[in-house]
Amino acid sequence: MRNIRLIIEYDGTGFNGWQAQVKGRRSKTIQEEIEKAAKRLLGKKISLTGASRTDSGVHAKAQVANFKTDSSLPLNNIKNGLNSLLPRRISIVSAEEAALKFHSRFDSKGKLYKYSIVNRKSRSPLLERYTAYFSYDLNIPAMRKAGRYLIGKKDFKSFQTSDKKEKGSVRVVKKIKIILRHPIVEIYVQADGFLYNMARNIAGTLMEVGRGRFKPKTVKEILEKKHRPSAGHTAPAKGLCLEKVFY
Numbered sequence: 001m002r003n004i005r006l007i008i009e010y011d012g013t014g015f016n017g018w019q020a021q022v023k024g025r026r027s028k029t030i031q032e033e034i035e036k037a038a039k040r041l042l043g044k045k046i047s048l049t050g051a052s053r054t055d056s057g058v059h060a061k062a063q064v065a066n067f068k069t070d071s072s073l074p075l076n077n078i079k080n081g082l083n084s085l086l087p088r089r090i091s092i093v094s095a096e097e098a099a100l101k102f103h104s105r106f107d108s109k110g111k112l113y114k115y116s117i118v119n120r121k122s123r124s125p126l127l128e129r130y131t132a133y134f135s136y137d138l139n140i141p142a143m144r145k146a147g148r149y150l151i152g153k154k155d156f157k158s159f160q161t162s163d164k165k166e167k168g169s170v171r172v173v174k175k176i177k178i179i180l181r182h183p184i185v186e187i188y189v190q191a192d193g194f195l196y197n198m199a200r201n202i203a204g205t206l207m208e209v210g211r212g213r214f215k216p217k218t219v220k221e222i223l224e225k226k227h228r229p230s231a232g233h234t235a236p237a238k239g240l241c242l243e244k245v246f247y
Contacts, residue, residue, distance in 0.1 A: 001068055001100065002068065002069055002070070002071070002097060003067075003068050003097070003098045003099065003100045003102055004067055004068075004069060004075070004078060004095055004096070004097065005065075005095070005097070005098035005104065006034075006064070006065045006066065006067075006079075006092055006093075006094070006095050007062050007064060007092070007093040007094040008034070008060060008062075008063040008065060008090065008091070008092055008093065009062065009063070009090075009091045010030055010063065010089055010091065011059055011089040011090075011129065012054060012055075012056070012059045012060070012237070012238075013057060013089070013129050014028070015029055015030055015033075015056065016028055016029050016056050017029055017053065017055045018030045018050050018052065018053050018054045018063070019053045020032045020035070030050075030054075030060075030063075030090060031048050031050060033086060033087060033090055034048055034082065035048050037082050038067065038082060040085055041078070041081040041082060042071045042073065043071075044069070044071070046067040047067060047068075048065050048066070049065060049067070049103065049104050049105055050064070050065040050104060050105065051063060051064040051104040051105050051111070052105075052111055052194075052242050052245065054240075054242055055197070055200075055240075056237060057236075057237035057238050058237050058238075058240045058242070059130065059240070059241040059242070060241060060242040061242065061243050061244070062093070062242065062243060062244050063245070064108070064245045064247075065104050066098055066104045068100070075096060075097065076095075079095040107247055108193075108245050108247060109192065109246045109247055110190060110192045110193070110245075110246040111193070111194060111242065111244065111245050111246065112175075112188060112189070112242075112244040112245075112246070113189050113190075113194070113199040113242055113243060114186055114188050114240075114243045115132075115186070115187040115188075115189070115200070115203035115235060115239050115240050116130060116132070116184055116185070116186055116187075116241070117131060117132050117133075117138070117184065117186075117187070117207065117235075117239060118131045118132070118133050118134070118183055118184060119135075119137070119138050119184070119185050120135070121135055124183070128238075130238060130239070130241070131239050132203075132235055132236045132238065132239035134207055134211075136210070137210075137211070138207065138210035139209070139212065140178060140180050140185065140210065142209050142210060142212075142215075143187075143206045143207075143209050143216075144178050145216040146217075146218075146219040147176035147177075147178060147219075148176070149216070149217070149219045149223065150219060150223070151173050151174070151175070152172065153170065153171075153172045154170065154171070154172075154173065154223055155169050155170050155226055156170070156171050156173075156195055156198055157195075157226040157227070158222045158225055158226055158227055158228055158230050158231045159195065159202055159205070159231055160197070160198060160201070160228065161195075161196045161201070161234070169195055169226075171191050171192060171193050172191060172192040173189065173190070173191045174191060175189070175190040176190075185210075187202075188243070189202055197234055199240055200235045200236075200237065200240055201231055201232070201234050203239070204231070204232040204233040204235040205219060205222065205231045206219075206232070207232060207233075207235065208232035208233070209232075213232075214232065
């Protein structure tokens with residue numbers, strides 16, 4: 001038995017996220033597309049585990065996933081074979097052998113997401129699929145100051161989608177970096193783990209700081225309230241990209 005670790009890049013536009021849906025429900029997910037291609041290539045059904053269960057419309061530069069197989073097909077043939085069968089918006093960047101006990105999700109030590117915003121008075125048709133559009137002028141220094149309140153071990157309940165229940169809402173945010181590449185603003189958030197929609201809720205809140213609706217220190221108060229409606233809007237999925245998974 002072999003454990004194959006994949007690095008996957010994908011454009012999430014038009015897909016119902018990463019995770020396969022409930023049986024019997026019509027869907028089109030990244031996981032299902034790769035599993036379907038693997039079955040054709042290897043002749044047997046596989047179960048693919050992803051490090052991050054990205055939402056509908058979210059992209060990935062380096063999603064990590066693994067599956068077990070008794071196939072003796074060389075790694076390069078697995079990579080090229082899958083790519084020949086997958087839709088063009090999904091690409092296997094690499095395939096390598098992993099220890100049998102390796103689990104892409106449970107062994108992860110953290111993830112890095114990037115949120116991209118077009119910040120100008122007119123929309124950008126060329127960047128429409130991969131960025132959120134925000135016409136209000138953004139105060140980048142204020143956003144950076146606000147982001148510093150989110151660094152460290154905190155209870156991020158205010159940044160968790162209210163209808164999602166998880167065992168705990170405490171996470172460690174290791175880095176928030178905001179870069180201006182006019183007219184694009186990039187928000188990088190690195191944490192040991194993310195609650196449902198946490199990255200998008202952080203991005204939406206920092207955008208509200210940038211436009212002047214919130215003061216930077218308001219972010220500290222939002223954290224303390226542990227109440228989702230206190231924070232900013234959930235930024236659109238298309239602006240979010242999984243950049244890296246750490247092990």
